[in-house]
Amino acid sequence: QVQLTESGGGLVQAGGSLRLSCAASGRTFSSSVMGWFRQAPGKEREFVATISLSGGNTAYADSVKGRFTISRDNAKNTVYLQMNSLKPEDTAVYYCAARSGTIVYRTTSAYAYWGQGTQVTVSS
Numbered sequence: 240q241v242q243l244t245e246s247g248g249g250l251v252q253a254g255g256s257l258r259l260s261c262a263a264s265g266r267t268f269s270s271s272v273m274g275w276f277r278q279a280p281g282k283e284r285e286f287v288a289t290i291s292l293s294g295g296n297t298a299y300a301d302s303v304k305g306r307f308t309i310s311r312d313n314a315k316n317t318v319y320l321q322m323n324s325l326k327p328e329d330t331a332v333y334y335c336a337a338r339s340g341t342i343v344y345r346t347t348s349a350y351a352y353w354g355q356g357t358q359v360t361v362s363s
Contacts (some may be wrong), residue, residue, distance in 0.1 A: 248357030261335030277331035332356040
C-alpha cells in the first residue's frame with residue numbers, strides 16, 4: 240500500500256510558476272507508476288501528467304504540454320510537478336496518484352492510491 244501526501248500548492252499570478260511535490264510512504268514507490276490529476280470546481284477530475292517507474296517515460300495532457308514537467312526521485316520517494324507559465328484555467332485541486340505495474344495510464348480508474356490534494360489558484 241502507498242500513502243501519498245501532496246504539498247506546494249498556493250496562489251500565484253498568471254505567468255508564474257509553482258512546484259508541487261508528492262511524498263510517498265511505503266516500500267513500493269519505486270515499483271509504482273505515478274500520476275498527477277486535477278479537479279476544478281464543478282468539473283470532473285482530469286489527467287495532467289504521468290511518469291514511469293524509472294522516469295524515462297512521461298506523458299502529458301495537451302493543455303499542459305510544454306508548460307508542466309513531471310519528474311521523480313526514487314531515492315526520496317517523491318514525485319514532482321513543475322508548473323510554468325501558469326494560466327487561470329490551471330486553477331484546481333491537484334492530486335497525486337499511484338498505481339502498481341509498469342504501464343502509464345491517463346485514466347483515473349487505473350490508479351488505486353490517491354493523495355488528499357493541494358489547491359492551486361492562478362489569478363489573472
